[in-house]
Amino acid sequence: MKKCRICKSPIEPFISFGQMPIANGFLTREQFADEYFFELQAAFCANCTMVQLIDQPEPQKMFHENYAFFSSTSKRMAVHFEEFANHVKKDYLTSSNPFVVELGCNDGIMLQHFANSGIKHLGIEPSVNVARVANEKGVQTISEFFNESTAKDILGKYGQTDAFLAANVMCHIADFNSVIAGIKMLVNPDGIVMFEDPYLGDVIEKTSYDQLYDEHVFLFSLSSIKYAFEQYDMELVDIEPQGTHGGSMRYIIAHKGARLVSKNVYTQLEKEKEMKLNKVETYNVFRKNCEKSRDSLKQLLVDINKRGKRVVGYAATSKSTTILNYCGIGPDLIEFISDTTPIKQGKFSPGMHIPVRAYEEFMAKYPDYAVLLAWNHGEEIMDKEKQFKAAGGKWIIFVPEVKVV
Structure with missing residues (x-):
């Protein structure tokens, strides 16, 4: 039984995303054969309520002289x-x-x-x-x-x-x-x-x-x-x-x-109890929701491709590594991922090996659909890309639900 990283109590695994590469490990074709994978599995500690990964790669594999996030x-x-x-x-x-x-x-x-x-x-x-x-x-x-x-x-x-x-x-x-x-x-x-x-x-x-x-x-x-x-x-x-x-x-x-505790803390702690963040059942429901989201996104992309439409990814984010690998989305479903970070351009996405290309390629010939991989910056991106929408382009979003906008 694995132990909690905080309080050393036994922890309860609630989801496995399968074999996962380093999230920011954008790579060249020559590096494919040596790519590192580990099982991305999350667990809950009922004693201290910490949600945590069961295994994590060595820090040196993630943060180094070629770290790809600025x-x-x-x-x-x-x-x-x-x-x-x-x-x-x-x-x-x-x-x-x-x-x-x-x-x-x-x-x-x-x-x-x-x-x-x-x-x-x-x-x-x-x-x-x-x-x-x-x-x-x-x-x-x-x-x-x-x-x-x-x-x-x-x-x-x-x-x-x-x-x-x-x-x-x-x-x-x-x-x-x-x-x-x-x-x-x-x-x-x-x-x-x-x-x-x-x-x-x-x-x-x-x-x-x-x-x-x-x-x-x-x-x-x-x-x-x-x-x-x-x-x-x-x-x-x-x-x-x-x-x-x-x-x-x-x-x-x-x-x-040293300082008074604000009532904000007590109010939010009560909310967490209402949300049942202290119960393992919550995380089992979360797993089922993840599986539904995965199947829905994959099916949507398969259907769009069957209609002969072009799909690209927008922003080669760390988060996209989990999405693409867990959902099994590769270059057969997404032509390339557009990104503004020079260190990622000309490389391939971790695990699924979708080509990462300069942002200019997205603009040169707009696709029919763009998967918004940086959904957390969605408002900022959609505001910037009004021309894509004006040209008939559609966004594919997967948080909080899978939909086309």
Whole structure:
């Protein structure tokens, strides 16, 4: 029996997506034969309520010098992170010479707003190529994986931090307990931890199962975060629901007793009980919903292809790896995936080996249908691609349900 990564209790598997490649592992034809696969299987812990992957590839297989995701590619996310930074500066940095640490700062998209204000800061980013971009922007960044040992080094060199931040990062780290232990050491007595990740409640509600892929080892809820931090005498003091990534939650944590706990926390914890996020039955229903969604999407694409229509994918996202592999969608159903990220262009999608081509190819000759693989940026994309619709193009969406728009 596998044990929970947080509390070491036995965990209950509730879904297997089958053999899955590295989500951001876009590859050349020559690399097909050596492609790495693992079983993508999720489980629920009834004791601490954490939803987690049973197995996760080694971090070095996912985050490295060729990491294919740069945060600054989305204009909407750039605005979101500027607002996040301004909120921290205005409401939480009260000392005369504050120090801010961001875990998984990527290309410096958020931390640059502290750097530009002359605020002492440090970014921690394990992927060497994106860390280099952050440093070039004037954002002081080290390329390391974060744990207790890294926290000790930072403490020795820089002292304690007033705000420890992260966005779409915490759910990536398998040894979450070591991260919390490091945070406890690094955050000063009046300091805060503020991080946001995809919210379990939204995933269950929308059947957005593509939030489960190699990098996302956890799907957090308030109750699981509360439990995890309480083990280290830290407490969840506030939350701020976010619309990003199809539904995220921002958690604000402090040392126990340092701040009052907002009523928002208690209200949302009650909602989680109503949603039965603490019951394994919820996840068995989720599995059935995933299977229905999979079969429906595959059948739709088969039917469209039978009618001789052209279908392409829009945006070669990490999430799309779960969708395409779980649904068995390959180049026979999707001609190519259009993407603006140069590092992905001319390569093939992980596992299913659909060609990834430059965005210009999408524009040069519009297809009949485009599968919106970056559904969480749907509004922004549809706004940008009004010409595609005007030319008679149709979007295929699969969250919260499979439909053509």
